[in-house]
Amino acid sequence: MKHxxxxxxxxxxxxxxxxxxxxxxxxxxxxxSSIKSIGIRHLAEVEEYRINTxxxxxxxxxxxxxxxxxxxxxxxxxxxLEFSAENLEVSCxxxxxxxxxxxx
Numbered sequence: 510m511k512h513x514x515x516x517x518x519x520x521x522x523x524x525x526x527x528x529x530x531x532x533x534x535x536x537x538x539x540x541x542s543s544i545k546s547i548g549i550r551h552l553a554e555v556e557e558y559r560i561n562t563x564x565x566x567x568x569x570x571x572x573x574x575x576x577x578x579x580x581x582x583x584x585x586x587x588x589x590l591e592f593s594a595e596n597l598e599v600s601c602x603x604x605x606x607x608x609x610x611x612x613x
Contacts (some may be wrong), residue, residue, distance in 0.1 A: 542606050544589050547581055550600070551612040566590060573597065575611045 549555060549571065557572040568582035568591070577596035583589055597609045 530603050544592070544607060546606040547579075547592070548606065548608045549579075554611045571609075573609075573611050576610060577609075594610045 530561075535542070547569075553557075554573050555571055556574050557570075559570045561568045561570075565585035566582055569580065571579040573579070573596075575596060577594070579594045579597060580591070581589065582591040594609060596612070598612045600608045602608065
């Protein structure tokens with residue numbers, strides 16, 4: 510994810526239950542120790558949504574109307590296995606819930 514306020518210097522700050530880092534190229538990296546929920550703030554912004562279940566794991570792939578992509582997968586125990594987001598904005602609620610939406 511690109512952060513609009515990134516500059517040439519790497520910025521770091523902490524948030525509850527994890528860390529974020531803004532790289533010098535504007536890429537935002539998140540490291541969260543616990544994600545309880547991944548959500549979509551406005552369903553009207555979703556263009557396509559696919560769910561696949563393989564060997565007890567469930568993966569979700571979402572394309573938004575602006576071309577943004579959200580992809581994540583959980584195992585049968587609810588553990589997050591994989592996560593990526595591109596060209597989207599995110600809000601974090603209670604340090605463990607991420608809600609994605611199209612940038613304004």
